[in-house]
Amino acid sequence: MITLDTTDGDPPYEQIRTQIAGQVASGALPPGTKLPTVRALAATLGIAPNTVARAYRELEHSGVVTTRGRNGTVVNGDGADQAAKEAAVGYAEVMRALGVRQDEALELVRRAFDRPVSS
Numbered sequence: 151m152i153t154l155d156t157t158d159g160d161p162p163y164e165q166i167r168t169q170i171a172g173q174v175a176s177g178a179l180p181p182g183t184k185l186p187t188v189r190a191l192a193a194t195l196g197i198a199p200n201t202v203a204r205a206y207r208e209l210e211h212s213g214v215v216t217t218r219g220r221n222g223t224v225v226n227g228d229g230a231d232q233a234a235k236e237a238a239v240g241y242a243e244v245m246r247a248l249g250v251r252q253d254e255a256l257e258l259v260r261r262a263f264d265r266p267v268s269s
Contacts, residue, residue, distance in 0.1 A: 162197055166205035171214050174225050181227030
């Protein structure tokens with residue numbers, strides 16, 4: 151359940167983001183839970199869909215949820231999404247420090263994916 155407080159100094163998207171993140175942290179929204187569509191939540195709260203979309207983008211950026219296009223937005227589960235994002239950031243930082251251009255770094259990743267896994 152999400153509620154908006156018009157007397158709160160925080161903008162509506164931040165109130166939505168904070169409440170969903172809190173519900174995920176408390177376990178009230180367990181991993182795999184599908185969130186309402188942007189339009190449905192906006193209609194329920196009586197706000198513009200762009201406000202809800204921004205809250206969902208912020209949640210996705212912080213690794214709380216994943217948006218899967220037409221399949222909706224779901225609460226992240228085992229932390230794999232967050233771990234992958236952290237690994238990507240770490241890789242990008244190392245490549246920058248080494249002076250490797252973005253296109254070269256991406257090609258290195260493509261080649262790594264194409265290699266068979268050794269046992």
